[in-house]
Amino acid sequence: MLSLDRVSIGSKGFISSIIGDDAIAQRLMEMGVIEGEPFELVATAPMGDPLEIKVQGYRLSIRKTEAARVVVRVS
Numbered sequence: 152m153l154s155l156d157r158v159s160i161g162s163k164g165f166i167s168s169i170i171g172d173d174a175i176a177q178r179l180m181e182m183g184v185i186e187g188e189p190f191e192l193v194a195t196a197p198m199g200d201p202l203e204i205k206v207q208g209y210r211l212s213i214r215k216t217e218a219a220r221v222v223v224r225v226s
Contacts, residue, residue, distance in 0.1 A: 153225060155192070156202065156218035163191045164225035166206075171220055183207040184221055 152167065166188045169176045183206050184190075193210060194203040200215040 152222045154219050155190075155204070155213075155221040155223050156215045158192050158223060158225055160192055160194060162225050163189065164223050165189055167222040167224050169221055175217060176220065179213070179217060179221065182211055182213075183209075184211070184213075190223065 155166075158164075166184060166186055168186055169179055169184065184204075188206055191205040192202060193205050195201075201212045202215060202218050203210055203212050204218075205211075
């Protein structure tokens with residue numbers, strides 16, 4: 152399995168799962184990061200954190216530590 156923080160800019164695929172069931176996992180799901188949704192890694196900040204992804208038609212910035220909890224399938 153590959154986590155979102157490990158994919159390169161321009162990668163597209165689908166979200167497989169979110170690791171954990173705490174408040175951070177819940178917040179990610181509330182922002183649209185849910186199983187089965189397509190995503191695209193659009194950009195990263197100059198120092199690599201945060202990451203900008205496109206999900207559900209909008210751009211979302213998340214920290215690398217949060218992205219490490221998102222398991223993806225790259226297509």
